[in-house]
Amino acid sequence: MGFYRDEILPRFQDQVMGRTPNRAVRARVCEQLRGDVIELGFGTGLNARYYPPGVSRVVAVEPSKVCMRIAEPRIAATSIAIEYGGLTGEHLDVPSHEFDTALSTWTLCSIPNLGAALEELRRVLKPGGTFHFIEHGHAPDESVVRWQERMEPINKRLAGGCHLTRHIGEDIERAGFEIEALNTYYFEGEPKPMGYTYEGIAVSR
Numbered sequence: 232m233g234f235y236r237d238e239i240l241p242r243f244q245d246q247v248m249g250r251t252p253n254r255a256v257r258a259r260v261c262e263q264l265r266g267d268v269i270e271l272g273f274g275t276g277l278n279a280r281y282y283p284p285g286v287s288r289v290v291a292v293e294p295s296k297v298c299m300r301i302a303e304p305r306i307a308a309t310s311i312a313i314e315y316g317g318l319t320g321e322h323l324d325v326p327s328h329e330f331d332t333a334l335s336t337w338t339l340c341s342i343p344n345l346g347a348a349l350e351e352l353r354r355v356l357k358p359g360g361t362f363h364f365i366e367h368g369h370a371p372d373e374s375v376v377r378w379q380e381r382m383e384p385i386n387k388r389l390a391g392g393c394h395l396t397r398h399i400g401e402d403i404e405r406a407g408f409e410i411e412a413l414n415t416y417y418f419e420g421e422p423k424p425m426g427y428t429y430e431g432i433a434v435s436r
């Protein structure tokens with residue numbers, strides 16, 4: 232799986248994640264970012280063009296070197312300073328209470344130890360700092376959940392450890408965030424097991 236995961240998957244990810252329907256959603260999720268931002272799972276830099284002018288710098292956390300290489304022209308095209316912030320969300324090599332806002336788009340599904348990553352995120356956010364996210368996860372309909380459970384093992388193998396059954400809202404709350412806004416829906420055009428969406432903002436208290 233090494234060559235597939237390291238070399239092929241990042242290019243495939245760039246195509247899939249760069250699809251047109253995702254763009255309006257990225258713009259919406261990024262629009263309230265401000266100040267110093269940490270982005271978990273920076274991927275191929277597809278959010279960079281949507282950082283609003285109130286953002287002073289972005290620290291990008293991303294394990295894939297190939298993703299970071301694909302992101303280079305997108306980083307170069309924005310006037311906002313983007314710094315590399317390390318490999319994994321579970322271990323953030325930054326001081327506590329450093330960031331005003333945090334961003335994650337379709338990443339919490341892939342982080343192996345999600346609880347640890349969310350606790351780290353709370354540590355590095357200032358009190359009152361906000362976490363802006365769009366993720367997919369556990370659906371409310373039993374028939375969809377049955378498919379999610381069937382498909383999850385193969386999905387994890389093919390899609391870089393991507394879980395289908397995470398209870399994203401509950402996971403965020405369990406880490407000590409307070410959910411300020413949460414919109415859940417099936418993403419139009421996505422197969423239901425992959426597309427049950429959690430879009431929202433959580434506050435670190």
Ligand SMILES: C[S@@+](CC[C@H](N)C(=O)[O-])C[C@H]1O[C@@H](n2cnc3c(N)ncnc32)[C@H](O)[C@@H]1O
Pocket residue numbers: 244248271272273274275277292293294295298318319320321335336337338341342343391
């Ligand atoms: C589906 S992609 C989404 C990428 C990007 N956020 C986007 O919206 O296009 C999931 C990303 O999570 C990254 N990832 C996987 N494990 C991670 C971890 N432990 N910490 C941070 N990011 C991780 C992957 O390398 C990948 O770039």
